[in-house]
């Protein structure tokens with residue numbers, strides 16, 4: 042494995058080199074930066090597995106912008122940034138640029154070693170989870186109103202009803218999540234932050250008692266009514282909650298916020314598949330491209346990311362081939378607009394299967410669910426089947 046180290050002083054470079062080589066990286070290329078070197082110049086044509094860059098406060102914003110571009114075109118390189126500060130603003134900007142971790146300048150050998158080992162474990166981690174763990178599927182909209190919540194809630198309903206999967210839905214749109222209203226009269230008393238606040242005593246019993254039971258196989262954990270409640274939640278607490286949910290359910294469906302903050306990144310890291318929901322309009326294409334670049338920078342394989350074009354218009358100005366070319370990924374599903382049925386489902390707080398089980402959207406969601414199952418959905422009897430006494 043190769044490493045590239047860029048720092049401002051020879052001593053910093055030397056201490057980095059010693060740790061990196063002790064962790065099995067060979068050919069560590071050390072580059073001492075001078076005020077005349079832009080990071081952009083130093084990063085051209087690099088061939089490496091890991092990049093460690095020291096940034097000074099004065100040029101940090103520019104360096105982070107450069108790292109974002111670098112990450113977008115080098116998705117497999119793990120980037121670790123050394124910064125003079127680790128305030129929330131720096132961490133967020135770095136994470137959004139796809140930097141894997143930020144350490145303070147002149148990190149101790151043990152901190153740096155721990156980071157390198159975390160990367161190694163993550164690279165080796167099999168994308169297939171233990172059999173006992175549920176699969177986690179995240180839905181994220183490229184732009185507000187793409188249809189992520191509608192599709193995610195109805196996907197969960199179909200997994201539970203048609204495929205008999207014990208399904209948990211977590212509303213991780215913590216600032217303005219309202220998923221419960223899409224498939225029920227509304228949330229119950231508990232919300233996700235009440236569970237993370239009690240993480241040390243959280244067990245399967247408390248988890249089940251806190252869920253809103255939408256159907257025999259379909260439980261939902263809503264977002265807090267007050268967005269401020271989410272500020273108390275840490276990524277470590279969310280990880281423990283998700284671990285417990287995965288052990289207790291066959292399938293876990295997440296409705297995500299679009300902002301790639303540490304909580305969102307934790308949930309996406311733990312997801313097996315991310316459905317990115319967009320429309321075939323230019324602003325959505327731009328955002329889809331940007332998000333796919335960030336996902337790659339976070340180290341996600343392309344087969345984890347699935348593009349869904351919602352409200353798809355066949356004769357729209359942008360066709361599927363153009364979307365695929367711009368975004369750099371195949372479109373996995375297209376979903377037609379169906380205003381009357383969708384509006385009725387949302388306005389009455391019921392899944393679309395209860396408004397019109399034959400709606401084309403239901404069929405596409407069944408195809409998506411089928412991809413995680415391998416078995417055919419339990420057949421839903423039509424009135425004529427029931428009349429004729431056909432067995433399911």
Ligand SMILES: Nc1ncnc2c1ncn2[C@@H]1O[C@H](COP(=O)(O)OP(=O)(O)OP(=O)(O)O)[C@@H](O)[C@H]1O
Pocket residue numbers: 182184185186187188189190191192214318351352376377378379380383384387402
């Ligand atoms: N295929 C569709 N046909 C018709 N209407 C749709 C379709 N998909 C979604 N909608 C409508 O679009 C609106 C926005 O959907 P939704 O709330 O699911 O979007 P979102 O991506 O979750 O938005 P936000 O980013 O604000 O969370 C909803 O009112 C829903 O009725």
Ligand SMILES: [Mg+2]
Pocket residue numbers: 189190191214296
């Ligand atoms: Mg939503």
